[in-house]
Amino acid sequence: MSVALVTGASAGLGREFAEQLAARGSDLVLVARDRERLDALAEELAGRHGITVEVLVADLADREQLGRVAGRVSDPDRPVDLLVNNAGLGSRRAFVRNDLEEEEHALDVMVRAVMVLCHAAGGAMRERGTGGILNVSSVASFTAMGHYSAIKAYVTVLSEGLATELALHGVHVTALCPGFVRTEFHQRAEMDMSRLPDRLWLDAPSVVAAGLDAVAAGKVVSVPSPVYKGVVGVLRVVPRRVSRRVSGALATRRRPQDRLG
Numbered sequence: 032m033s034v035a036l037v038t039g040a041s042a043g044l045g046r047e048f049a050e051q052l053a054a055r056g057s058d059l060v061l062v063a064r065d066r067e068r069l070d071a072l073a074e075e076l077a078g079r080h081g082i083t084v085e086v087l088v089a090d091l092a093d094r095e096q097l098g099r100v101a102g103r104v105s106d107p108d109r110p111v112d113l114l115v116n117n118a119g120l121g122s123r124r125a126f127v128r129n130d131l132e133e134e135e136h137a138l139d140v141m142v143r144a145v146m147v148l149c150h151a152a153g154g155a156m157r158e159r160g161t162g163g164i165l166n167v168s169s170v171a172s173f174t175a176m177g178h179y180s181a182i183k184a185y186v187t188v189l190s191e192g193l194a195t196e197l198a199l200h201g202v203h204v205t206a207l208c209p210g211f212v213r214t215e216f217h218q219r220a221e222m223d224m225s226r227l228p229d230r231l232w233l234d235a236p237s238v239v240a241a242g243l244d245a246v247a248a249g250k251v252v253s254v255p256s257p258v259y260k261g262v263v264g265v266l267r268v269v270p271r272r273v274s275r276r277v278s279g280a281l282a283t284r285r286r287p288q289d290r291l292g
C-alpha cells in the first residue's frame with residue numbers, strides 16, 4: 032500500500048486529492064492549519080476506505096512547522112510515495128497596493144514551502160529509487176498577472192527542472208496547471224468572480240483526476256480541460272509582449288479597487 036502526503040488538505044483541491052487518493056487505496060498524511068477540518072476528514076476517509084490517515088497540523092509559512100512536515104516527508108522509516116504540494120492562496124490586490132507582509136506570506140507558502148518539501152521528498156525518493164511529486168501550479172504560470180503568476184511560474188519551472196533531475200532515479204515530478212476552479216480560493220481572497228463566464232470554471236473532481244492521471248502517465252506539465260489547453264497553447268506561441276499586454280489588461284479589469292486613487 033502506498034502513502035501520499037497532501038498539503039492544504041482541509042479544503043478545495045487538497046481535500047479532493049485526499050478523497051480520490053483514499054478511493055484508490057492510498058494511506059494519507061493530511062497537512063493544513065485547520066485541525067478540526069483535518070480530523071473530520073481523516074475520520075471520514077479512514078472509515079469509508081479502510082485506510083490509515085495521519086493528521087499533521089502545520090502552518091507552512093512557519094519555518095519550524097514546515098520543518099516538521101519536511102521531516103515527515105523524508106522519514107526513512109515511514110516512506111511517503113507521493114507528495115502533493117497543493118496548499119496555496121490568492122490575493123485580490125495588485126502587488127504594490129498590497130502589504131509587503133502578505134506578499135511575503137504568499138511566497139513562503141507557495142514558493143519556499145514547495146521548494147523545501149520538494150527537496151525533502153526528492154532526496155528521500157531518489158535514495159529509494161521510486162516516488163512521485165505533484166506540484167499544484169496554475170495556468171497563471173504562463174501569464175504575467177502580477178506576483179501570483181511569478182510564484183506559479185516558479186512552481187512550474189521548478190517541477191520541470193526536478194522532473195529532469197530525478198527521472199533517471201525512478202522519481203517522477205508533475206506540475207498541474209489548472210485554470211479557474213470552484214473552491215474556497217476566491218472567496219478566501221475576497222475576489223469578486225461574478226463576471227467570470229461559466230465555461231471558464233472547472234470543478235475540483237475533474238482537475239484532481241486529471242492531475243493523478245498525469246502523474247500515472249509520467250506527464251511533466253498537465254493543463255486540465257480543452258479550454259485551458261487551448262489558452263496555454265496560444266500563450267506558448269504568441270510573442271511574450273502580446274501575452275504580457277493582454278494578461279496585464281485582464282488583471283487590471285479584474286481589480287477595480289486598484290484603479291481607484
Ligand SMILES: NC(=O)c1ccc[n+]([C@@H]2O[C@H](COP(=O)([O-])OP(=O)(O)OC[C@H]3O[C@@H](n4cnc5c(N)ncnc54)[C@H](OP(=O)(O)O)[C@@H]3O)[C@@H](O)[C@H]2O)c1
Nearest residue numbers: 039041042043044063064065091118119211212214215216
Ligand atoms: N481555485 C483556483 O481557481 C485555482 C486555480 C489554479 C491553481 N490553484 C491552486 O490550487 C491550490 C489549492 O487551492 P484551492 O483552490 O483548493 O484553494 P482553497 O480551497 O482556498 O484551499 C487552500 C488550502 O490551502 C491551505 N493553506 C493555505 N495557507 C496555508 C498555510 N499557511 N499552511 C498550510 N496550509 C495552508 C488551506 O488550509 P488551512 O486554511 O486549513 O490551512 C486549504 O486547505 C493552490 O496552490 C492554488 O494556488 C487554484
